[in-house]
Amino acid sequence: MIYAGIDIGSITAKAAVIKDNRLFGTHVILTGYDPINAGIKVFDTLLKQIKISKTQISNIVSTGYGRASVNFADKALTEIICHGTGAYFMNPEIRGIIDVGGQDSKAIFLNKKGQVENFAMNDKCAAGTGRFLEVMAKALEVDLGLLGDFSLAGDKPSKISSICTVFAESEVISM
Secondary structure (H helix, E strand, C coil): CEEEEEEECCCEEEEEEEECCEEEEEEEEECCCCHHHHHHHHHHHHHHHHCCCHHHCCEEEEECCCHHHCCCCCEECCHHHHHHHHHHHHCCCCCEEEEECCCCEEEEEECCCCCEEEEEEECCCCCCCHHHHHHHHHHHCCCHHHHHHHHHHCCCCCCCCCCCHHHHHHHHHCC
8 A cells, every 4th residue: 555645834845655655755845935936846756756656555644734735635634633642652652752843833742643642833923933043043143054063072961041933043142
């Protein structure tokens, strides 16, 4: 059996294909301003890369803030459910998941059966989200992918008094 998942996030669109209960392929692109076309593009590109046709796929699930825009999906599910199912599929011992997304952050807790037991979410502002990290990388004039390495290389953390992304950016620029 072959299954596919498409996650239309606020910043990136992701697609994954599972074949014979193994992760078979993935692809990521920027969502941009058109989640409908982002879903089509990320999915079509992945299918070409792994040389599978859409007709070979048994079930397609969409998730993310743009999940409703994937009109060719068989089902649309919340990110919370998809994170839980995916984490349990990859490793049944996983009990906690942290998702730092473009517009919100989530902490998800699973029981021994892989079912979501509880979750918490910050969706009030950009503080603690992927957007916050992008803004900080830009303010520091470093590649976003290097932020983790820089944080591990430091010997003392910088103090930023503001939790607001806009104010924190101003603070970092003036350091």
